[in-house]
Amino acid sequence: MNIPIFDDIFDDFQIRPSLRIPPLQDPFPQLSIIPRRPSPLEPNARVNIDSEANKLTGRQRALAQAKPLGAPEHNELEVSITAKPTAVLEARGTEHPKEQSRKKQKLYDHEQIADFVQLPRPQTKPKADKPRPFQPISVLNELHEPPPSAALFPPITPNVSQEEQDTDHAGIGRPPNQTKDPVRPPKKKKKPRLRPTASCIAKRVYTRERTAWTEEETDQLVKGVAIYGMGRWKSILEHPELRFREGRTNMDLKDRFRVVFPPNARHKWTRAMPEPPDDDQEAPSRYKSASKSTTKKSPLRAPKRLWTQQEDIELDRGFQLYGFQWNLMLKDPTLNFDQRSCGQIRDRFRLRFPDMYKQPESHYSPKEKRTSSNKKQPAKSSTWTRKTVDDPSEPANEEESEGPRDKTDSQMVPASHTEEEDHRLSNSILHNDWDWDENLTLAPLAWEDMATRPIYSFD
DNA sequence: CTTAGGG
DNA sequence: CCCTAAG
Numbered sequence: 001m002n003i004p005i006f007d008d009i010f011d012d013f014q015i016r017p018s019l020r021i022p023p024l025q026d027p028f029p030q031l032s033i034i035p036r037r038p039s040p041l042e043p044n045a046r047v048n049i050d051s052e053a054n055k056l057t058g059r060q061r062a063l064a065q066a067k068p069l070g071a072p073e074h075n076e077l078e079v080s081i082t083a084k085p086t087a088v089l090e091a092r093g094t095e096h097p098k099e100q101s102r103k104k105q106k107l108y109d110h111e112q113i114a115d116f117v118q119l120p121r122p123q124t125k126p127k128a129d130k131p132r133p134f135q136p137i138s139v140l141n142e143l144h145e146p147p148p149s150a151a152l153f154p155p156i157t158p159n160v161s162q163e164e165q166d167t168d169h170a171g172i173g174r175p176p177n178q179t180k181d182p183v184r185p186p187k188k189k190k191k192p193r194l195r196p197t198a199s200c201i202a203k204r205v206y207t208r209e210r211t212a213w214t215e216e217e218t219d220q221l222v223k224g225v226a227i228y229g230m231g232r233w234k235s236i237l238e239h240p241e242l243r244f245r246e247g248r249t250n251m252d253l254k255d256r257f258r259v260v261f262p263p264n265a266r267h268k269w270t271r272a273m274p275e276p277p278d279d280d281q282e283a284p285s286r287y288k289s290a291s292k293s294t295t296k297k298s299p300l301r302a303p304k305r306l307w308t309q310q311e312d313i314e315l316d317r318g319f320q321l322y323g324f325q326w327n328l329m330l331k332d333p334t335l336n337f338d339q340r341s342c343g344q345i346r347d348r349f350r351l352r353f354p355d356m357y358k359q360p361e362s363h364y365s366p367k368e369k370r371t372s373s374n375k376k377q378p379a380k381s382s383t384w385t386r387k388t389v390d391d392p393s394e395p396a397n398e399e400e401s402e403g404p405r406d407k408t409d410s411q412m413v414p415a416s417h418t419e420e421e422d423h424r425l426s427n428s429i430l431h432n433d434w435d436w437d438e439n440l441t442l443a444p445l446a447w448e449d450m451a452t453r454p455i456y457s458f459d
Numbered sequence: 460c461t462t463a464g465g466g
Numbered sequence: 467c468c469c470t471a472a473g
Contacts, residue, residue, distance in 0.1 A: 206467055234461065250461075255467070258464095 211245055213256050220244060221253055221260075223430060229339040230257065241430050307348050311340075315349060 220243060224236030233250035236242060244253070314336060318329035326345040330337050337345060 204467085208467070210467065231462070252467080254462075254464095 208247070211247070217244055217248075218256065218260060221256055224253070225257065227430075233257075311337075312348075312352070315345065315352075318345070319349065 221236065224239060224242050227239070228235045233253040237244060237248065237250045237253055315329070318332065318335045318337070321332065322328040324346075326342040326349075329335050329345055330340065330342055
């Protein structure tokens, strides 16, 4: 540690020659310490430097001496800017309080007296990495003045053509069987629009125009949920036979579904019998209307996904593999139960085979082949023979395992899951033509019931 | 790019 | 309807 180093440093910092006193200690460990100096506004700003001197390092002492107290006219440290510089401002001519901080900074930058140590200014963060699309202009409108950025906005007229409102009111203008709609706008923010009312008292400025969900469009959404299940909003939106309003996004579907079926009230989605149609009565809206304030509590329809025939086949296969351990079926990726829950699987099974729950001691030995009465025969009909009940020890999961695990007939062949089958099923949902096997698929939950009358409602 | 969740 | 973290 040789002295010339400090000389160089002082040269770099343009220290006055009189201050070129090599400190007794390495100053750099103290660089982060801001020398404590009394505020210039304090009544007795003068401090006894000598008494303080002992505690100061060389550099700190230099700072204290070089800068007369109460005269913060140097561009010294960033902290001096944040501190209230009233005294200084008054000395220079009063500025408007709002301008203080900015003005002051400017003054110091301009003066650049800088016969003193200039510490590097702390880097200011970029702060806002992405500017918001619009500034909060609402508060500026009280005086009926256009916002500063008014020219950036489109005119304040309603920009929805009447034709657009009438003909395609539910967005059903797209011809069916159109593969992968090419008409969907590529970007949602290509043309920002304002609501007509947004000009005066805008609580919030939307970049898109709000379009109310009609019941018809909501119908499409519910159908989509019946096909894909909740959460696959993009798939629902792009389904070739489900039509939504122009500009509708998958997030809109998600939001709409959340409105119609509040997730925190799932337990209220109770089964309800269809109401007798009132004559001359306009059909009461089944969904919560976003546009009308006439929010009569309207019955909800089941958003639950129907059990498809294919799912029942998988359930059969899952039972062969895991018995009553529904959670294991759920985890088995080959069974494609990822959209289901343990309880749903169990309920479905119990619903299809109530006998197994009636005589738990005898378990089951359904020798009888379940035959389809009218429609299609399932790919695999189940014939079970109870082999052993040996291991009652591991009920793999709480209440889910309601019975002992059973081994199954080894000759049963798992059904394969094909896209064809899926397509056929979704088609039947769309066309209210549920080709259900009454032995395999729960009849009361056929799509026709779901589509035409409410079966779930709030109490 | 898509979804879930909060606002 | 908007925004964003999360994957």
